[in-house]
Amino acid sequence: MSTPVTVHRVHHDGAEDVVVATAGRHEGSVYTGTVDGAVLRVRPDGSVEQVGDTGGRPLGLEIDPEGRLLVCDAHRGLLRMDPDTGAVERLLAEVDGTAMVFCNNAAIGSDGTIWFSDSSRHYGIERWKDDFVQDTRSGRLLRLTPDGTVETVIDGLAFANGVALAADESFVVVAETRARTLVRRWLTGDRAGTRDLLAGDLPGYPDNIARGSDGLVWVSIASPVDRVVERLGSAPMWARRAVTRIPERLQPKPAHTCRVQAYDDHGRLVHDLDLDTPDFHMVTGVREHEGRVWLGSLHEPAVAVVDL
Template sequence: MTSTTPHPAAPRTVPITVHPVAGPGAEDVLVATSGPHEGSVWTGTEDGAVVRMSPDGRTSTRVAETGGRPLGIEELPDGRLLVCDAHRGLLAVDPDGGAVEVLVAEVDGRAMRFCNNAAVASDGGVWFSDSSREHSIEDWKADLVQLGRTGRLLHRAADGTVTTHLDGLAFANGVALAADESWVVVAETSARTLVRLWLTGERAGSRELMSDDLPGYPDNIARGSDGLVWVSIASPRDPLVERLQRGPRVLQRAALGLPEALQPAPKRTVRVQAYDDAGRVVHDLSADGTRFHMVTGVREHEGKVWLGSLHEAAVAVLEP
């Protein structure tokens, strides 16, 4: 794996606008780029709903129920929404009638524990992450603290065939494709890295670090309309968490057994970064975390940067 360029010393602070959503925990965010809902903003909430928001973010409507916990959301070539459901797996959702089709529920005969984020290729193939073989979304802190390396980067071909391409990832999370689909990149939340897998050319099949030593824990990622890979930073680097990661399992379990208020927790911050294809930081943005925090979804669209959050009943917008 290759090393990367240094990160900026400090992000640039920009204004933030918060838009309430009809449901708690709007984890990811998607801006539709085609079809009858072009310009609409989509998210999924903790209570299992898929929600459509108006382009200005002022109104929201629940349009489907997955029966699980929707996380990453993308557009499929047939006009449906691709939803990574942490409980049910990879789903296709009709944005009008709300019908839900399960595309992938298990891999190699075993149910996925934590389907998280995805990117859709031009041929209809889907690259997606399964964050952990051991922990569900309800136990995400355990996977982070124990530095579990059971995450995977998977691919579902248009014919339904599912293949594991990267294994042993430390909390596999956000996924994005190169503009020419020559590589795919996946975020490792626990390790604070972006891992790139080359798909074409002389390096096809090899992996490298697109960026390492991120300033915090990356969550969902997405290629923006500006051609950059945008990365949500859910919380800044936590020295306590990293000491626990290096410590014995008994100490990790003891920390996780503490009352919730005493456990390591995300800080009230708002931060996103954007990378070019060489792994260089082009944008590093922050905002006031008083009314919105723990950014887990990011989508740049025509100059606006939309944000989702695992904990907020809202999405937010940055206008750099």
């Protein structure tokens, strides 16, 4: 028996990530950002309104303790948006004097520390396939503390993407899309400062990740494993670069799929939703809240929801 998927059209392309308001006057609403720079609110009744515009390309979204939206903008860096007025504040655009190329996803600690990913030092979102195929391994996980200090926590990642914290903030996890892993960095305890894998050899390429209200780390699987891309990984760099120069219509394309998974803090797979829907594909954002799983997509002009 297939799991029904409800699709909410937002009439803007590329509703890449989703976050649920769990308190305040917009409780139950879902926020998303689209390719034209818009940040949208999908109300519980399904109606859609524009909250504001980042002037760039909003990707990962979080809600801070004050109810403001933290926006990872691929063009403009880390932003903060007032969900009532749409006012935008730029928090961070540069690291060590160099502009970020591909700010992607984030998680917010209880002390206000922002853990976030910069997917590539070489290619922005318009050329994400170049970084993916060439496997530049120039992604990184960073943190921004409340006093404004910026630190690179993990460097050399194969397309750093989604970010999530443990429920007790004992570790932070970053999705390594090209390597199909969830890399964990321990923050407290005997293992503090070390890294390992929360999960490896994923069945596809992970995008955004988020901790749900169920305590699990939910992972969007944007595309299943592509054997051509995997074979290119062992090819010389000149060959990988040559592939990215061929016409778009001849390049490897993500397969039509709609899949998300959820892992506990021991790396055990708890949920694997491989959804059969012709109306939604390439899931790049996922957010579980009280038994409902919301989905975003880099390409769809819509968000979707599934009841567990």
